[in-house]
Amino acid sequence: MHRVWRILWIGASIVFALFVAWIVFARAHWGAQADVGAAFLAKQVCSCHFVGGRDAEWCRRDMGTDFDPLRWEVRGNTVHAGIPLLASRSATWHEGMGCTLE
Amino acid sequence: MRLVFMPRTASSRAAYAGAVLVTVLVSVAGAAVPLPPQPAGVPYPTEAWPVAPPGPGVDVERLDAALDAAFELRGWNGLPDTRALLVVHHGALVAERYAQGFGPDSRFQSWSMAKTVTQALVGILVGQKRLDLRAAAPVPAWRAKDDPRGAITLDQLLHMTSGLDNADGSPEPDSFASRLLFGPGSLDVFAYASNVPAINAPDTSWAYSTGTTMIVAGIVGRTVGGGSAGMLAFMHRELFDPIGMRTVVPEFDAAGTFLGGAWVWATARDWARLGYLYLRDGVWDGRHVLPEGWVGYSRTPAPAPNNGVYGAHLWLNLEPKAKQFAPLPGGPHSAFCLSGNGGQMVVVVPTRDLVVVRLGVTQTMTFPAVTQAVAAVVATVAPSSPEE
Numbered sequence: 462m463h464r465v466w467r468i469l470w471i472g473a474s475i476v477f478a479l480f481v482a483w484i485v486f487a488r489a490h491w492g493a494q495a496d497v498g499a500a501f502l503a504k505q506v507c508s509c510h511f512v513g514g515r516d517a518e519w520c521r522r523d524m525g526t527d528f529d530p531l532r533w534e535v536r537g538n539t540v541h542a543g544i545p546l547l548a549s550r551s552a553t554w555h556e557g558m559g560c561t562l563e
Numbered sequence: 564m565r566l567v568f569m570p571r572t573a574s575s576r577a578a579y580a581g582a583v584l585v586t587v588l589v590s591v592a593g594a595a596v597p598l599p600p601q602p603a604g605v606p607y608p609t610e611a612w613p614v615a616p617p618g619p620g621v622d623v624e625r626l627d628a629a630l631d632a633a634f635e636l637r638g639w640n641g642l643p644d645t646r647a648l649l650v651v652h653h654g655a656l657v658a659e660r661y662a663q664g665f666g667p668d669s670r671f672q673s674w675s676m677a678k679t680v681t682q683a684l685v686g687i688l689v690g691q692k693r694l695d696l697r698a699a700a701p702v703p704a705w706r707a708k709d710d711p712r713g714a715i716t717l718d719q720l721l722h723m724t725s726g727l728d729n730a731d732g733s734p735e736p737d738s739f740a741s742r743l744l745f746g747p748g749s750l751d752v753f754a755y756a757s758n759v760p761a762i763n764a765p766d767t768s769w770a771y772s773t774g775t776t777m778i779v780a781g782i783v784g785r786t787v788g789g790g791s792a793g794m795l796a797f798m799h800r801e802l803f804d805p806i807g808m809r810t811v812v813p814e815f816d817a818a819g820t821f822l823g824g825a826w827v828w829a830t831a832r833d834w835a836r837l838g839y840l841y842l843r844d845g846v847w848d849g850r851h852v853l854p855e856g857w858v859g860y861s862r863t864p865a866p867a868p869n870n871g872v873y874g875a876h877l878w879l880n881l882e883p884k885a886k887q888f889a890p891l892p893g894g895p896h897s898a899f900c901l902s903g904n905g906g907q908m909v910v911v912v913p914t915r916d917l918v919v920v921r922l923g924v925t926q927t928m929t930f931p932a933v934t935q936a937v938a939a940v941v942a943t944v945a946p947s948s949p950e951e
Contacts, residue, residue: 493746497736500745512812512828513670523640525926550745558791559814559826562749 484546495531495548502528503542503552504562511538511554539563596897596950598844598858599916605654607848608839609807612832615655620915626650626943630660633936638926644906645936646923647671647831651839652944653916656832662923670810671834671922673827674903678776680802680813680837681823682721682861682876683853684783686845687801690854693786696721701782704757711761719765720779721875722865726763729756729774740773744825748774751818753781769869773824776876780823791819805852806840808833825904831920838901838909838918841877862899878902888931891938895951898941906933914951915944 502524509520517535521528533542540560543549552560605613617623634643643662647669650658661669673680688694696718699705705712712727719725732738742748748755756774784790787797795813798821803811810833814826829837841861845853861875871888872879880898883889890900891910901909906928910919921937928936 493742494736497741497745500749501741504745504749508672508814508826508828512814513672519640523638523924525639557812558795559812559822559828561815561817562745563817 487547492547495544496550498528499531499543499548499550500552500562502531502533503540503550504560506533506535506542507540507552507554507560510535510540512559596913596948598842598913599948601843601846602653602916607807608654608656608832608836609805609848612651612656612835613654615657617650617657618653620945620947621652621657622943622945626658626940629936629939629943630658632939633921634660634662636927636932638924644923644926644928645921645933647920648922648940649831649835649918649920650940650944651835651918651920653947654839656835659831661831667830667832668810670812670828670830671907672903672905673829673834673901674825674905674907675773675776676834676901676903676907676909677813677823677825677827678773678876679841679901679909680827681776681780681783681821683802683837683840684798684823685717685721685779686853686857686861688783688786690851690857694782696860700778701785702757702778704754715761715765717779717782718875720775722766722769722863722867723772723775723869723873723876724766724769724865724867725772725775726761726765726768727759727770727772727775728762729759729772730770731773743774743777750816751820752777752816752822752824753784753818753820757781766866769865769867769873771870771873776824777820777822779876780821783823784820791815791821794819794821802852805850806836806847808836831922834901834909834922835918835920838911838920841899842911842913842916842918874899888934890934891941892931892934894938894941895946897948897951906930908933908937910937910941912941912944914946914948915941916947917941917944 506517506520509515510517531542531544539551539553541551552562554560633645633648636644638644646662646665648660697716699713700715700717700720715725729739731740743755756777784794787794811829814822816822841858845858861877865873872881878890878900880889880891880894881896890902891898895912895914897914898912905924908921919937919940
């Protein structure tokens with residue numbers, strides 16, 4: 462029984478290590494691109510919605526399908542966008558001054 | 564303009580001299596066309612645009628057909644790519660059309676039309692003698708001894724002939740523009756855009772650069788003072804309020820710099836007001852909002868070959884060479900325009916006393932198709948000046 466647990470523990474560690482390695486690899490190769498994409502989505506949806514006065518879902522659809530892999534949401538005056546573990550950006554609206562990327 | 568550097572080789576000097584000669588000839592040909600005065604009895608559109616049916620000199624049937632054609636192609640939201648199209652003729656709004664769901668109260672993003680807003684602010688500060696076009700541009704990062712960037716002037720930044728290594732590049736995520744606007748530069752566009760080397764002597768090359776405009780916007784902000792709040796107050800007091808642009812929202816980065824290369828929002832009628840200011844030579848209801856000579860200066864071509872005919876943060880419609888694009892193909896050489904990504908256009912045609920505004924996207928239309936659609940609208944209006 463002890464041996465079984467030991468095998469499971471080693472297996473889980475290997476899987477976890479591979480997962481971390483994949484994250485590091487993905488961030489190195491696609492992180493910058495994902496960051497730019499997340500920022501673009503956050504900024505454009507924020508400005509279109511809060512400054513342009515249009516529905517946020519409409520604003521997102523108007524950007525086309527290239528941004529489909531990204532998740533996004535509006536929380537208060539901020540639009541958050543990104544891909545989990547890879548990129549996360551946000552843009553916040555300020556009265557009279559539009560949306561600012563953070 | 565003051566020449567600080569000269570090209571080093573005989574062949575590049577000859578090419579440079581040729582470019583200067585062509586520039587002078589072209590500027591004499593096109594920029595000399597005077598701007599028309601305000602028609603007698605027509606109020607400036609500070610409070611509201613005078614509205615009138617198209618008058619003599621407008622082919623109404625062709626205009627309707629041109630508007631129909633401009634709104635034909637549909638994109639991702641089931642809407643036409645053209646979301647707004649306005650025509651101002653002899654000081655009155657004679658045509659105004661919007662895609663479904665848009666109207667006179669809808670704000671539209673400028674993209675690079677904001678560059679002309681930025682240059683208007685420079686003009687105001689030049690008129691107030693707070694900036695000097697021919698002096699070294701006041702950029703702190705360039706002040707080190709022997710830094711060649713220390714000789715770059717505001718004039719060279721406005722004509723995009725600074726020689727800085729900050730050309731926009733492609734729309735890809737790894738281009739300079741993408742990194743500036745959405746990547747590592749997005750938190751402080753002024754610092755990011757100005758922290759690049761000079762790779763050419765000023766006035767020897769041209770490169771379209773949103774980063775350059777962010778540098779100019781940063782210079783304006785630092786000259787005005789008061790951070791983003793001070794800049795916003797200045798913009799409204801000196802430019803937007805005097806000409807009745809009440810819906811305009813300029814945007815800022817986290818460091819407080821006006822994002823003057825890409826982000827100003829306003830209604831189509833307000834964008835028409837900005838174009839109208841340039842049509843009237845910077846004069847609004849008897850007051851010089853832009854200093855005397857500023858619009859003429861803005862229409863002087865950049866002294867280096869480029870992909871269109873570029874003035875000082877303004878696109879010109881002078882005779883294009885091979886591989887150059889014209890913002891108004893087949894249209895009058897007197898025309899000039901504000902232009903932004905997605906086919907944002909405010910076209911000013913002095914010889915027809917005309918402003919045409921087209922706003923929207925290019926999801927199915929190409930940019931050349933947009934310019935042709937706008938040119939088709941302009942073509943329905945007869946010249947009203949013997950200069951054309």
